[in-house]
Each structure stands twice: as C-alpha cells, then as structure tokens.
Amino acid sequence: MARKxxxxxxxxxxxxAWAMALLIFFPILWIVILSFKSEGDAIAxxxxxxxAPWTTxxxxxxxxxxxxxxxxxxxxxxAVGSTLMALLIAIPxxxxxxxxxxxxxxxxxMWMLSTKMxxxxxxxxxxxxxxxxxxxxxxxxxxxxxxxxxxLPIVVWMLYTYFKEIxxxxxxxxxxxxxxxxxxxxxxxxxxxxxxxxxxxxxxxILAWNEAFxxxxxxxxxxxxxxxxxxxxxxxxxLFYAKLSAASTMAIAPIVILGWFSQKQLVxxxxxxxxx
Amino acid sequence: MATAHSxxxxxxxxxxxxxxxxxxxxxxxxxxxxxxTQRYNLLNPANTGFVGFDNYYYFVTxxxxxxxxxxxxxxxxxxxxxxxxxxxxxxxxxxxxxxxxGLVRIMVIAPFFVMPTVSALVWQNMFMDPVNxxxxxxxxxxxxTPFDFLAHAPLASIILIVAWQWxxxxxLILLTALQSLDREQQEAAEMDGANRLQRFVYLxxxxxxxxxxxxxxxQTIFLLSVYAEILVTTNxxxxxxxxxxxxxxxxxxxxxxxxxxxxxxxxxxxxxANIVAIFLMRMIGKNLDA
Numbered sequence: 001m002a003r004k005x006x007x008x009x010x011x012x013x014x015x016x017a018w019a020m021a022l023l024i025f026f027p028i029l030w031i032v033i034l035s036f037k038s039e040g041d042a043i044a045x046x047x048x049x050x051x052a053p054w055t056t057x058x059x060x061x062x063x064x065x066x067x068x069x070x071x072x073x074x075x076x077x078x079a080v081g082s083t084l085m086a087l088l089i090a091i092p093x094x095x096x097x098x099x100x101x102x103x104x105x106x107x108x109x110m111w112m113l114s115t116k117m118x119x120x121x122x123x124x125x126x127x128x129x130x131x132x133x134x135x136x137x138x139x140x141x142x143x144x145x146x147x148x149x150x151x152l153p154i155v156v157w158m159l160y161t162y163f164k165e166i167x168x169x170x171x172x173x174x175x176x177x178x179x180x181x182x183x184x185x186x187x188x189x190x191x192x193x194x195x196x197x198x199x200x201x202x203x204x205x206i207l208a209w210n211e212a213f214x215x216x217x218x219x220x221x222x223x224x225x226x227x228x229x230x231x232x233x234x235x236x237x238x239l240f241y242a243k244l245s246a247a248s249t250m251a252i253a254p255i256v257i258l259g260w261f262s263q264k265q266l267v268x269x270x271x272x273x274x275x276x
Numbered sequence: 277m278a279t280a281h282s283x284x285x286x287x288x289x290x291x292x293x294x295x296x297x298x299x300x301x302x303x304x305x306x307x308x309x310x311x312x313t314q315r316y317n318l319l320n321p322a323n324t325g326f327v328g329f330d331n332y333y334y335f336v337t338x339x340x341x342x343x344x345x346x347x348x349x350x351x352x353x354x355x356x357x358x359x360x361x362x363x364x365x366x367x368x369x370x371x372x373x374x375x376x377x378g379l380v381r382i383m384v385i386a387p388f389f390v391m392p393t394v395s396a397l398v399w400q401n402m403f404m405d406p407v408n409x410x411x412x413x414x415x416x417x418x419x420x421t422p423f424d425f426l427a428h429a430p431l432a433s434i435i436l437i438v439a440w441q442w443x444x445x446x447x448l449i450l451l452t453a454l455q456s457l458d459r460e461q462q463e464a465a466e467m468d469g470a471n472r473l474q475r476f477v478y479l480x481x482x483x484x485x486x487x488x489x490x491x492x493x494x495q496t497i498f499l500l501s502v503y504a505e506i507l508v509t510t511n512x513x514x515x516x517x518x519x520x521x522x523x524x525x526x527x528x529x530x531x532x533x534x535x536x537x538x539x540x541x542x543x544x545x546x547x548x549a550n551i552v553a554i555f556l557m558r559m560i561g562k563n564l565d566a
Contacts (some may be wrong), residue, residue: 006373014374020366024443025383028390030410031398043408045417093293096286108294110557115301117553119501121525122546125539126307128530149300156293210391212504217530227504230393234508241402248394259389260382267452272560274490275449 028256035059035245042241058242059250068229068250075225075251077140078215079208082147083155083201089148090155091197098163109160113272116153120213131218140223146214151204154269158203161273162196199265202258206266209255226251305546311539318533331540335528338537340516344524347431351520352499354435355442356492362439363446363491364484370447371454388444392504399437400426400509430510430518437505442498446491453487454480486559493556500549521545
C-alpha cells in the first residue's frame with residue numbers, strides 16, 4: 001500500500017502509540033523511580049522528587065527489616081511447585097486426550113474447564129475449615145495442593161491445544177519406518193511437545209505467582225508468598241512510599257520479565273485456544 | 277488388537293486429573309451446600325441444626341446484599357466497558373505500522389503481570405492519596421483541590437484500578453485477532469470505494485466479534501471474584517460502598533464467623549458465575565469442533 005501519506009501516518013501513529021504505552025506503563029515506571037529515592041523525597045512533589053539524589057538505601061532497608069527472601073522463596077516454591085505438580089498430572093491426561101480421543105473426550109475437557117468457572121468464594125468456607133482441621137493452614141504443602149488444583153484445568157487445556165497440533169501423520173510415517181512405541185514417544189513426539197509444555201509452564205508460573213485469593217486467605221506467616229507480604233503494607237506505620245515501591249518492584253520484576261517472554265502463549269492459554 | 281490395550285492405557289493416563297478435579301469440585305461444594313442449610317456460627321459451634329432455607333433468606337434480605345449485587349454489576353460492567361472499548365481502540369492503533377513496536381507492546385502488556393495486591397496499593401497510595409499522591413500533586417500544581425478518590429468515589433476508583441490490570445489483556449487478545457485479519461479483503465474493499473469507517477464496521481468488527489466475546493466472558497469470570505484489590509484498599513467500605521458479592525461472603529463467613537449464611541452466599545455466587553460460564557463454555561466448545 002504505497003500511499004503518499006504513509007510516512008506522515010507512521011510518524012503520527014508512532015506518537016500516539018508511544019503516548020498511550022507510556023500512560024499505561026506509567027504507574028510501574030513511577031514505583032521503580034520512587035524505589036530509588038529516600039522516604040522523605042518520595043512524598044515530595046514529583047519535580048522535587050525526580051531531582052532528589054538516587055539511592056539504593058531503601059532496598060537495603062526493606063531487605064534488612066523484613067524477611068523479604070522468606071516470602072520470595074515461598075512465592076517461588078508455590079508457583080514453580082504447583083506448576084510442576086499440575087504438569088505431572090496434566091501431561092498424561094492431555095496426551096491421551098489429544099492422541100487417543102474417545103467419544104467422551106470433548107465432554108471431559110468441557111467439564112474440566114467448568115471446574116475453573118467455580119468462584120473461589122463458593123468453596124472458601126469448607127476449604128478454610130478443612131485446612132484448619134487438617135492442620136494445613138499456613139503450610140506450603142496445603143497451598144501447593146490448592147494452587148495445583150486451581151490451575152490444573154488451564155494446564156490440561158493448554159497442553160491439549162498444543163498436543164492437538166502435532167501432526168499424527170508423522171507418527172504413521174515413523175511407524176512405517178519400523179519405530180517402536182518407545183522410540184516413537186522418545187524421538188518423535190517428545191521433541192515436538194516440548195515447546196508447548198514450556199509455554200504452559202511459563203504461563204502457569206505467572207498465574208500462580210499472582211494468585212491473590214487463596215494465598216491471602218490460607219496463609220499468615222510461614223507459608224505466605226509475596227502477595228501477602230505486599231498486602232501487609234495496607235496498614236503501614238509512618239512514611240512508606242519508598243519502601244512500598246522497593247518491595248513492589250522486587251515482587252513484580254521477576255514475573256513481569258517472565259511475562260514479556262510469554263505474550264503469545266498468554267493469548268492462547270487464557271482463551272483456552274479460542275483466539276490464537 | 278492394540279485398541280483395547282491403548283484405550284485402557286489412556287483411561288489410566290486421564291484418571292488422575294479427573295479424580296483430583298472431581299474431588300476438588302465436589303467435596304468442598306457439597307460441604308458449602310450442606311453448611312448453607314445449617315445453623316453454624318464459629319463463635320458458637322455447639323449450636324447447630326438444620327434450618328432449611330433460612331440462611332439464604334437471611335443472606336438475601338441483608339441490607340448489604342442488594343448493594344453488593346449492584347456493586348458487583350457496576351464493577352464487572354464498568355471494567356468491561358473500559359477494557360473492551362479501550363482495548364479495541366488500542367489494538368487498532370497498535371496494529372498500524374509505527375516505530376518501536378516491540379517496546380510499546382512490552383509496556384502496554386506489563387500491568388497484566390503485576391500482582392493484584394501491588395497494583396491496588398500502588399494506585400491507592402502513590403496515585404490516589406489526597407495528600408501525597410501523584411494526582412494530588414498535579415491538582416495542587418494547577419490550582420485545584422486534591423480529590424480523595426477512595427473516600428468520595430471508592431467504587432469508581434476500584435474500577436479504574438482493576439481496568440488498568442485488564443486493559444492489557446483485552447488489547448493483546450484483540451490485537452492478536454486483528455493480525456489474523458484478511459489484508460487482501462481489506463484492500464479489495466478499499467479499491468471498491470469503501471471508506472475507513474465502512475471497512476471497520478463491515479469487515480473488521482465482524483472479524484473481531486469472536487475475540488470480543490471471549491474477552492467479555494473470560495474477564496467476567498475473573499472479575500466476579502475480584503477480592504485482593506478490595507481487601508487492601510477499602511475493606512469493602514466506606515460502609516458497604518465497595519462490598520461486592522465475593523467480598524460480602526468473605527465478611528459474612530470469616531469476619532462475622534457465620535458459616536451458614538456465608539455458605540448460602542457462596543452458593544448464590546456459584547449460581548451467578550455458572551450462568552456466565554454456560555455462555556463461555558458454548559463459545560469454546562464450538563471452537564473445539566473447528
């Protein structure tokens with residue numbers, strides 16, 4: 001489309017696109033800036049604040065005063081652990097449904113998805129009481145189980161949509177060439193399935209990292225991840241803008257960076273394959 | 277010959293997932309259903325008994341119930357309107373050629389990866405705070421009185437916070453859908469004299485219908501259970517101004533210790549979510565055949 005105005009149009013679009021992007025990104029940019037200022041400067045007017053000296057003292061203070069790494073490790077263990085557990089359960093299921101579909105496979109998939117539609121609050125009371133009676137409140141293992149189950153339907157679905165796209169002709173071809181079932185799985189299917197599994201892993205870690213209903217309700221201290229750590233700033237004492245900014249930056253940085261790598265999978269995973 | 281064997285094997289491979297999800301869905305839900313018909317207060321656990329629909333009656337006639345339903349509708353509706361219209365506009369913009377596409381996409385998508393407790397607290401303190409917040413500084417700089425967002429427009433403020441988190445999601449999905457648009461068809465229509473608006477209404481919009489529906493349905497599912505944002509900013513207040521159905525169930529069962537009435541509220545929430553879910557499932561089910 002060679003149009004006279006296209007060069008001008010591109011420049012105008014660039015201006016608008018960058019303005020919108022900066023507007024949307026601004027709150028994140030702002031807390032990163034605030035996190036490198038002192039508490040006193042952080043509450044000054046924006047221009048005074050920006051010209052104030054930069055410092056990493058706030059980070060040191062947050063790390064010294066709170067058990068940031070304790071929360072961080074809980075987040076890592078919960079997000080990665082629940083994702084791996086969900087994958088362990090979901091890979092065989094998705095594999096069987098994609099490669100050996102039966103007459104009821106579709107109903108089964110839809111039913112799995114329907115469990116995801118159930119609002120957490122509908123089962124909150126019994127879960128809380130069950131956890132209390134089983135001594136699972138504020139334990140990592142309890143929360144690991146819940147997060148695994150919460151995300152299991154999404155994991156099965158994502159894997160299913162990826163496995164479904166592996167061409168089955170390739171299996172027939174390798175069978176003709178005399179490949180055994182074992183080598184078929186090992187050398188033909190697995191390499192083709194790895195990218196799908198990796199995408200699923202990435203997206204699910206993000207979802208589990210940011211999960212903020214069960215992690216807030218079922219933990220207090222020992223098993224509390226970063227979502228709960230940040231929530232503790234809702235009743236602060238004294239000046240806390242710089243500290244909240246530093247803590248927030250540390251809480252979201254790993255996952256925002258992971259997220260940037262998984263944009264494409266995000267669309268597909270969160271729409272259960274309905275938009276690709 | 278291999279079929280009987282392999283069918284047994286696939287059943288074996290599927291069953292762990294099915295059994296776990298079955299337990300996860302049925303056990304707590306059955307318990308909620310059971311509690312909802314019981315007199316059960318954690319402060320007085322000895323005093324129990326079957327009360328039929330009394331808990332439902334109590335929950336529904338509670339003054340906060342209709343407020344919470346209205347707040348839920350306003351929150352879900354408000355966020356949907358902002359994200360769908362904003363998402364379409366942004367996606368159309370980002371679909372044009374411009375410089376720095378990669379970086380712009382990264383900035384636009386970022387809020388979606390911010391955990392709910394962070395975005396709620398950052399907006400509440402660094403932006404909406406009437407004394408030290410960014411908006412207050414800007415207001416004073418241009419000679420206006422700073423506005424106390426969360427005190428005077430609490431629900432609108434929470435809608436803004438949640439919409440900020442979900443706008444990237446809507447934009448990303450709509451942009452993905454736009455990029456699968458048939459360019460040749462667009463060019464043909466352009467040659468036939470269709471103007472920009474006509475092409476948008478008759479070609480682009482129908483193509484986006486499916487993605488828009490998916491955005492609305494998926495967001496509704498997640499928005500119905502917005503919780504952390506309310507907990508850390510307003511605690512459902514002032515009064516019950518930001519108490520949604522989800523939050524009311526939490527208040528009733530874990531703050532008032534009334535498990536019976538809380539469970540009744542939980543069941544009501546499940547029923548409402550399922551009405552939305554049925555539509556979503558139908559959409560996704562259709563895609564499964566294609």
